[in-house]
Amino acid sequence: MIALAHPARRAILQRLSLGEARVTEIARPFDMSLNAVSKHILILERAHLVRRRRDGREHFLAANIDPLGEAADWIEQYRRLWRERLDRLNEYLRELQLNEKKQPKEKDNDRKQ
Amino acid sequence: MTANNSPETTSHESGVVVTRIFDAPRALVWKAWTDPQHLMKWWGPKNFTLPTCKVDLRVGGKYLFCMRSPEGKDLWSTGTYREVVPREKLVYIYSFADEKGNIVPASHYWMGVDLPLEMKVIITFEDHQGKTKMTLRHIGLPAGEMEEMTSVGWNESFDKLAASLK
Numbered sequence: 001m002i003a004l005a006h007p008a009r010r011a012i013l014q015r016l017s018l019g020e021a022r023v024t025e026i027a028r029p030f031d032m033s034l035n036a037v038s039k040h041i042l043i044l045e046r047a048h049l050v051r052r053r054r055d056g057r058e059h060f061l062a063a064n065i066d067p068l069g070e071a072a073d074w075i076e077q078y079r080r081l082w083r084e085r086l087d088r089l090n091e092y093l094r095e096l097q098l099n100e101k102k103q104p105k106e107k108d109n110d111r112k113q
Numbered sequence: 114m115t116a117n118n119s120p121e122t123t124s125h126e127s128g129v130v131v132t133r134i135f136d137a138p139r140a141l142v143w144k145a146w147t148d149p150q151h152l153m154k155w156w157g158p159k160n161f162t163l164p165t166c167k168v169d170l171r172v173g174g175k176y177l178f179c180m181r182s183p184e185g186k187d188l189w190s191t192g193t194y195r196e197v198v199p200r201e202k203l204v205y206i207y208s209f210a211d212e213k214g215n216i217v218p219a220s221h222y223w224m225g226v227d228l229p230l231e232m233k234v235i236i237t238f239e240d241h242q243g244k245t246k247m248t249l250r251h252i253g254l255p256a257g258e259m260e261e262m263t264s265v266g267w268n269e270s271f272d273k274l275a276a277s278l279k
Contacts, residue, residue, distance in 0.1 A: 086247075086249075
């Protein structure tokens with residue numbers, strides 16, 4: 001999910017969904033350095049959303065649509081998402097109960113049953 | 114593993130299973146899951162807001178959530194509640210959506226190309242030594258079980274996904 005949080009990375013994936021491309025081709029429409037674009041690509045590669053193929057000195061990038069990889073990937077994405085989300089829920093429940101102790105009247109009815 | 118809130122995450126062939134123990138009464142955990150006032154406080158990732166959080170909590174009722182990223186990008190999701198047993202069980206279908214609540218493939222948001230169009234989330238709540246044990250299953254629905262089909266091309270991805278999970 002984090003890999004997709006940046007608009008540049010979503011745009012890169014959008015470009016690659018049209019077909020394979022060189023790093024320089026991907027970087028062209030962006031108003032940022034080749035170095036910065038490379039960093040975004042690296043994040044996408046780490047998330048297995050982008051694949052790199054080398055042909056001599058040229059590097060070609062493609063959106064990763066390997067079905068097995070993708071299947072493992074969405075499950076992994078959601079495992080991470082739920083873990084983080086439930087951490088926040090846990091924290092929230094704790095805060096909520098702390099506040100309730102301070103103001104026992106307010107939420108008392110909600111807690112019954 | 115400690116008794117208090119130890120995350121247990123297991124991978125199943127078709128999804129994710131998470132078990133958590135919350136140090137809170139079951140009624141409160143249920144409310145946190147079903148009341149928009151509560152959901153808005155914890156649902157989104159850090160720094161995200163939840164500008165839309167509509168919940169029609171009944172079997173066949175729908176929800177519509179909008180998560181807004183720090184840079185202002187919106188991600189909508191929707192689905193139908195399949196089972197609503199207060200303080201015990203919640204089952205809902207989960208899909209990405211547009212702002213009108215129409216189901217869209219995950220590729221709309223540039224998430225994994227083969228993400229299922231519809232997923233099912235099953236959550237159960239039990240008392241556990243004065244705390245609440247929550248078990249969550251998040252599974253992708255195979256193409257045959259889909260409720261609403263909005264994109265024919267998406268079937269292919271489902272076939273691939275189904276094949277890869279065998």
